[in-house]
Amino acid sequence: MAVRRSKKKCLVIGGCGFLGRHLVEELLERDYTVNVFDMRSTFEDEMVTFFIGDLCKTEDLLPAMENVDIVFHCASPAPSSDNYQLFYRVNYEGTKSVISACKEAGVQRLVLTSSASVVFEGVDIQNGSEDLPYASHPIDYYTETKILQEKEVLKSNCEDLHTIAVRPHGIFGPRDPQLVPTVVDMARKGKSKYIIGDGRNLVDFTYVKNVVHGHILAGESLDEGSVTCGKAYHITNDDPIYFWDFLSKILIGLGYAAPRYKIPYTLLFYIALVVQFFCTLLKPLVVIKLTFSPMRVALAGTHHYYSCERAKNDFAYKPLVNMDKAIDLTVQSYAELRKKD
Ligand SMILES: NC(=O)c1ccc[n+]([C@@H]2O[C@H](COP(=O)([O-])OP(=O)(O)OC[C@H]3O[C@@H](n4cnc5c(N)ncnc54)[C@H](O)[C@@H]3O)[C@@H](O)[C@H]2O)c1
Ligand SMILES: CC(C)=CCC[C@@H](C)[C@H]1CC[C@H]2C3=C(CC[C@]12C)[C@@]1(C)CC[C@H](O)[C@@H](C(=O)O)[C@@H]1CC3
Numbered sequence: 001m002a003v004r005r006s007k008k009k010c011l012v013i014g015g016c017g018f019l020g021r022h023l024v025e026e027l028l029e030r031d032y033t034v035n036v037f038d039m040r041s042t043f044e045d046e047m048v049t050f051f052i053g054d055l056c057k058t059e060d061l062l063p064a065m066e067n068v069d070i071v072f073h074c075a076s077p078a079p080s081s082d083n084y085q086l087f088y089r090v091n092y093e094g095t096k097s098v099i100s101a102c103k104e105a106g107v108q109r110l111v112l113t114s115s116a117s118v119v120f121e122g123v124d125i126q127n128g129s130e131d132l133p134y135a136s137h138p139i140d141y142y143t144e145t146k147i148l149q150e151k152e153v154l155k156s157n158c159e160d161l162h163t164i165a166v167r168p169h170g171i172f173g174p175r176d177p178q179l180v181p182t183v184v185d186m187a188r189k190g191k192s193k194y195i196i197g198d199g200r201n202l203v204d205f206t207y208v209k210n211v212v213h214g215h216i217l218a219g220e221s222l223d224e225g226s227v228t229c230g231k232a233y234h235i236t237n238d239d240p241i242y243f244w245d246f247l248s249k250i251l252i253g254l255g256y257a258a259p260r261y262k263i264p265y266t267l268l269f270y271i272a273l274v275v276q277f278f279c280t281l282l283k284p285l286v287v288i289k290l291t292f293s294p295m296r297v298a299l300a301g302t303h304h305y306y307s308c309e310r311a312k313n314d315f316a317y318k319p320l321v322n323m324d325k326a327i328d329l330t331v332q333s334y335a336e337l338r339k340k341d
Pocket of ligand 2: 115117169170295
């Protein structure tokens with residue numbers, strides 16, 4: 001693939017995370033100068049300038065934004081947390097700090113990593129476009145604050161600061177701390193025998209390199225007067241897959257058995273709601289981590305896949321790695337999670 005060469009300077013907020021680090025690696029490949037801002041340090045690279053701090057503090061952010069052309073904001077607390085204050089502070093208030101720091105530092109382009117989940121409220125979405133309304137009853141705190149965050153970024157688009165939101169869904173690939181490790185953990189505990197629903201619900205899982213490619217194209221598109229300014233874009237593999245086929249391919253690839261026994265979706269969803277309610281009541285006394293939260297049950301049992309036509313039309317996005325290759329590369333990268341005989 002022909003890669004556009006550039007000497008632009010970027011800042012990746014959350015650059016020590018799963019997506020952020022892949023983005024950093026690809027930006028370096030494409031000859032960008034890269035700064036990373038994060039609250040933790042997970043790798044070293046002499047080509048990168050690191051800034052450690054809290055994105056909620058404009059004063060922490062400003063040094064990292066000096067002479068920066070594009071800011072990529074892909075930091076967030078882990079979605080599995082149920083700490084509303086943390087989500088609100090980092091995803092909403094922190095994003096407002098990022099916007100004001102961009103304005104103060106004279107940064108002209110801001111790319112937010114949002115999520116396709118901002119329109120998902122637990123009911124089927126098939127080939128959903130970006131025109132779907134935001135979820136009126138977001139399914140968890142993570143989604144609720146991702147909505148607030150995206151709205152803030154899109155409405156801050158102006159002559160001096162061009163903004164865009166990229167909405168991936170179900171990102172997977174090497175070094176993902178969430179999807180593959182959770183699935184393997186469930187398999188090791190004997191909890192991956194079950195299929196929620198009829199097993200034929202289509203979803204988007206998106207390979208991390210495709211998500212990265214979408215981010216870079218989105219950032220490059222933000223010229224003065226571009227149609228992309230102030231808009232949200234789905235970035236997918238453009239190849240929805242049955243949720244349970246995807247999980248089975250990952251599990252079989254790593255030597256575990258595929259899920260087999262079907263449980264009715266509605267039954268499990270309501271059980272998960274009731275269990276969550278009791279866990280909330282018991283929270284002052286004991287903290288229980290749910291395997292089947294209502295969000296996970298909904299994600300595992302409904303159709304939810306999205307159209308990326310807008311990204312294809314407006315900035316010539318197309319996925320670089322197809323689903324079979326992406327699953328293969330992912331499975332190969334998790335040698336340590338392979339089942340031992
Ligand atoms: N993983 C997915 O499936 C997925 C799907 C859609 C959207 N997203 C979005 O993509 C982005 C990246 O997700 P990820 O999976 O790479 O998560 P991650 O947890 O691997 O990375 C997030 C990074 O943000 C940093 N961070 C958190 N709070 C911070 C703060 N206050 N100040 C500075 N840094 C802070 C963390 O230290 C971490 O390195 C997030 O915005 C997430 O909402 C993820
Ligand atoms: C019920 C069951 C068998 C669950 C195991 C798989 C889950 C660990 C996994 C499947 C879909 C994943 C997912 C996310 C987390 C991990 C899963 C629930 C996200 C909620 C992570 C945060 C992202 O922003 C969400 C997104 O919008 O893409 C993810 C949605 C898919």
